Amino acid sequence: MVIDVYAQYFAGECVYNEVERRGASVKLTSDSEGGQIRYTVSVSFFPHRDPDDFAVSYDAYAEKEIYHNKGRRSKKREAAMMETFRAEADAVAAELGGTIDWEQPLIEARWG
DSSP, X not given: OEEEEEEEEEXXXXXXXXXXXXXXXXXXEEEEETTEEXXXXXXXXXXXXXXXXXXXXXXXXXXXXXXXXXXXXXXXHHHHHHHHHHHHHHHHHHHTTOEEEEEEESSOOEEO
């Protein structure tokens, strides 16, 4: 079962495949199957050409596994992951050559 624990869009800067991207989708996702739990941090940069443009293009996408072990979802574990989430997402964004402007959210946070 795949669940987006946290998801939000922020302003960002990235040029990928010669296309300027001004928005960033960030997520903390849990994936549980067969008694195993896995958490990933993902970043996807998208053009965001105007305030209503949220067409996410997945070519400027990267993710990083931050936890994989036996078990199931844990609110306590997820709270601890959120404490380091921005640093993890910044590292993923840097792999794509981009940055996330954490001070400019484009939508409210979604929690799952």
